[in-house]
Amino acid sequence: xxxxxxxxxxxxxxxxxxxxxxxxxxxxxxxxxxxxxxxxxxxxxxxxxxxxxxxxxxxxxxxxxxxxxxxxxxxxxxxxxxxxxxxxxxxxxxxxxxxxxxxxxxxxxxxxxxxxxxxxxxxx
Numbered sequence: 001x002x003x004x005x006x007x008x009x010x011x012x013x014x015x016x017x018x019x020x021x022x023x024x025x026x027x028x029x030x031x032x033x034x035x036x037x038x039x040x041x042x043x044x045x046x047x048x049x050x051x052x053x054x055x056x057x058x059x060x061x062x063x064x065x066x067x068x069x070x071x072x073x074x075x076x077x078x079x080x081x082x083x084x085x086x087x088x089x090x091x092x093x094x095x096x097x098x099x100x101x102x103x104x105x106x107x108x109x110x111x112x113x114x115x116x117x118x119x120x121x122x123x124x
Contacts (some may be wrong), residue, residue, distance in 0.1 A: 013041035015053065019097040019104045026087040028111045034061055034069065036097035036104070039079040052079040057099065061085075064093035066110050087111075 090111030
């Protein structure tokens, strides 16, 4: 139905797209789970108690040169979409998720994992 007229729309707060990587420091050959969420508003509030956006909203993922992501696009379920980064190149980069021309990033480091420190040898 078409609605005609004038008025104002209050779109505050609005949903925001967020992205996390776990872990965010990955050994070469390892993997990181990228999680994109549409479950927080612009005031920082958790919106899950109010319900969720419709399922199957497509979120695009990009490994930013660190390696491929699988899947490269995932549909939301309860406001969440995931992909797995396969760490094939060393470095620090901002992996990304995109929806409707909005791109969010989070840093991931590949190849700079925990350092093994040898145990001290016993004296004499």
